[in-house]
Amino acid sequence: MTAGPDGPPWRRLDKRMLAVTPLSGAVRLLPVAVVVLLTGQGNAIGRLWVPLGIALALVLVGVVRWRTTQYRITADRVELHTGWLRRQRRSVPRDRIRTVDLTAKVVHRVFGLSVVHVSAASGSSGDSSGLSLDAVSTAEADRLRHELLDRSATTVVEHPVQPPAHERAPASESMSQRLREAPAERQRGRAIELARLRWSWLRFAPLTFSSIAGVGAIFAAVYNLFDDLGVDPRDVPAVDDAAHRLTTAPIWLGVLVVGVGLLVVAVVGALLLFAERWYAYRLTREPATDDGTAEGGALRVRRGLLTRRSLSVSQVRLRGAEVVEPVLLRAGRGAQTRALSTGLSRDSQGGALQPPAPRAEAHRVASVALREPPELATLAPLRRHPRAALQRRLTRALAPAAAVVVIAFVIGPAVPVPWLGPASLVLLPVALLLALDRYRSLGHQLTARYLVTRQGSVQRRTVALQRSGVIGWTFRQSVFQRRAGLVEVEAVTAAGAGGYPVLDVAAPDGVALADATTPGLLTPFRT
Template sequence: MTQSTLPAAPEFVEPAQEWGRLDARMIVVRPLNELLGLLPLLFALVVVGNVETWRVVIGVGTVGLIVAYGLLSWLTTKYRITDTQVELHKGVLFRQRRAIPRDRIRTVDLTAKLGHRLFGLAAVRVGTGQQERTPGEGVLLDAVTATEADRLRQVFLHRPAVAEAVQEVEETPISRLDNRWYRYAPLSLSGLLSIAVMVGFGMNLANELDFEFSDVAVVRQVFGWLTHADWTAVIPVAAALVLVLSVLASLVAYLLQNHAYRLTRHADGTLRVRRGLLTTRSVSIEEQRLRGVALHEPLLLRAGRGARLTAVSTGLNRQANSSLLLPPAPRPEADRVTAAVLRVPTAPTTARLRPHPPQARTRRLIRAVLPAVALTAALLTLTLTAAWPEWLWITSTALIPLSVLIGLDRYRNLGHTLTDRYLVTRSGSLDRRTIALRRTGIVGWKITRTLFQRRAGLLSITAITAAGNGGYTVPDIAEPDGLALADTAVPDLLRQFLTP
């Protein structure tokens, strides 16, 4: 090399920055976000509840505390970016000082809640390669101006970039929201769940406020009808009502979360997912850190030929859905996005999977049916000994054939294969997941053999990885197949321990 004869060039060092504060508008925005969440409660307090002095005092006190906390946390939070690390000091009661080496930053997640957006702000969450066991372990700057957030993203993800210049790098679109995808929204159970949450919240609120439902004429009428009408009429009406509400709720949820969804690839080697109606998120994933994808096909979504895609990457915050690559969408679109994201001609998740031995079916069936049988037996015993109503155990017998079907489906879905660069494994029935994990991203193996598995000649082999869940399992594979799989997937690791 000729370089040795030249004088060493001075290393380029970004000027160590002064300590920065979060945007001053956060004094208002943080309480605003909190208050937006409390709005229904406050409304109920003032309008519906019997206005007593202590309620008003508590209400005003709460608002005051929230505002004061917003001010204090703004005063106590400061950050700076030096040439080697990101430092964050924060905490009102418990002072925290955190420093993250910049070369450990893997992902940057920009989130703007409604309150943020009114003021053009965004919260920046920085993910490192370390697994975050508890939320809030990474660095969260909540919040800075949207331009500052964008600048930080650039600074964090391409190291040598000059801190000041904000030039948008070239981007290639991979996928964007198609309005027809809304038909997949009702196929997730999110609607049902949000109804349950809302009902629970409403009940709780009513309870807190000593609100009597029987005071409202509509509710009285409904209850009157419920008690007098025949149950053959009540059940279909109730079912239809729940169905309609859950479809509406799931559509709203899809709109809120996935409005203006866009997946793009950027010239600086990152993938970016942008989505959201009120709360907008923009998650940047360093492609170099992507270890694969997970294709989620819950039972209903699968029945509608839809799928959801998440990234298997190091440094993604698992709590807050950061890893979503594609919201519920048609399966062919999911496959296309998979291939594009992983830069392969055909998606590994479409590869033909090898089935597992029949012993695995027996195990799946036993594991699915046993709980149902046990439940029925327990209810039957209680009927006989403790005079529980008979219909309980009779209805629970219906679970047994259902569990058989689930067991069979679980077996049918089991499969694994190796492609050139990926280990593919699929399992589950109610929540079927197909994982494509880059073979070079495997950092070890875990093999479990329970007593029953040893007798059936099976084992479960888990590919350990730094990304995503930390490990992805191929359950109940025949012993020789499992060992061969591990040996082929990562050459020269397991070989030395195989008996010749």
């Protein structure tokens, strides 16, 4: 440590990272070395000098990075200084911190290290939206997580104001009320488990797009590796024999075998990815202070087999929850819950509070995360939208389908594929069902604390957004919407996607909904 002139001392990353950096690079190079040795392409010993040289360069880079990286935590900021040739100075205000993410890959876990990623709301002052410490000891990472989240929970402006002393309830009555509301959450200094993994949820793994995409990405990476090394899998006798049999078999049999093989690989791969991502999954709520009596705290998601992940979301910065139902997962009566907060990743797993699970479990997790009964959150009874919204969905689904059918009938005889036109007729009932389902999914409701909206068919989303988290409104109205008397109303928020629309509501209802959600916000703009 080196003492700062006007604050706490600067700290260095853990010295064990000097071994982690080259080992991590060696792990990435290992598949290349194995393929080179097993296939015997070219001079294997000579080509191994390249990865060895890269490994030595990684050692040097690790030493330089350790020597030039310092961080410190002051009363109101987190500061990080990095770089030698290109120096960077990052500073994040602690009252803007939203999430703290701990990640430990296999190599990090061997040396007892973790990567700490601090995410914060970016402001106009130019402050960074976050920073990463790669790597610190596991104990130090956990201590930083507690320190940063506790600080953010006690300095935010949204913290409820305490009433005067003469208006407060007696201490015994206040405590008994808290115990009645959430008896399990008031145990002193203990994290309360809200959900854990059930292996029966594995059945939802093949029904998620992210798992299918993950399997595809692995296949693409393996293919690119073989292609870069000039290795042809058909050089393996067993592979060449199987390919020959498929090419000489009837077409329908070859297509069937390839299809079944791809399906089996996709299912098995999805199961393995699910197990790696969600092994030892736990969702807990941690108190804001050691005595467990302060409001706030954090939601913590821990998961992972090879790579351990821990995501902590400040409870007072949580702006809502979203229950997502992709079409395949929805067909299996499954769903997944995600948190709405700033500082979360925008990828398919960003803010995930649980793995794909039964729909009822997803709504339960959203309820306990928001501390709100399900019927006042994501399971609130929704108001139907006008019939004009159904007409718009029918038009937007059937018109493109009808155009494709006409084109198929026109070009079918010229291709020639005479069955192309009749086969395309299947698009019409599919489009009709899609339009009806999209309308059936539309709905919104305003509860005491949340604006609840639902939309989508291929991917249905039910969002419960805190009314206090809405910072503005956007009204959109196309020519066709204006003729139908409809409007799209979008609630603007700093969390999640940044805005959540209520599609195709009657124009007066849209204005009334916005005005009721944030009373007084639209008053200066109304005539």
